[in-house]
Amino acid sequence: MMRMEIVFPGNRKIAAKFRDFEVMTDQPVSQGGDNTAPAPFELFLASLGTCAGIFIKSFCLQRNLSTDDMKIIQEVERGPEMGLLDKIKLEIQVPPDFPEQYKPALINSANLCSVKKVIQNPPDFEIQVKTVRPDGV
Numbered sequence: 001m002m003r004m005e006i007v008f009p010g011n012r013k014i015a016a017k018f019r020d021f022e023v024m025t026d027q028p029v030s031q032g033g034d035n036t037a038p039a040p041f042e043l044f045l046a047s048l049g050t051c052a053g054i055f056i057k058s059f060c061l062q063r064n065l066s067t068d069d070m071k072i073i074q075e076v077e078r079g080p081e082m083g084l085l086d087k088i089k090l091e092i093q094v095p096p097d098f099p100e101q102y103k104p105a106l107i108n109s110a111n112l113c114s115v116k117k118v119i120q121n122p123p124d125f126e127i128q129v130k131t132v133r134p135d136g137v
Helices: 040-062 099-112 114-120
Strands: 003-012 013-018 021-027 072-077 084-092
Touching: 021 040, 040 072, 040 084, 040 099, 040 114, 084 099
Parallel strands: none
Antiparallel strands: 003 013, 013 021, 072 084
């Protein structure tokens, strides 16, 4: 089980604390925030691209292929009615000397992303409210 503590440090800022990290989010000024950090949804989208990236990086490391001139361009299309995601596109850009034989495998590697798999097979959510005293009891 992974446990995170979500705290409210001020204005529209929300932070997630886990392991030895604190991940800060904020909202744009146009939405009442201070624009000091990415919005939560932007971090969600970044997790998709970086997750695909780690699988691609691992594939290349196993084959001693350089990733120095590689990158992923991620584009998101939203639906007009509710603004929900309609399509997420990942374009894996490789240098001209990248071996042609490995290009399909890069796509397969990106498809191994666990964040993508969670979207395709969403978990059940359980949300509850618990009253606790300031001393944590």
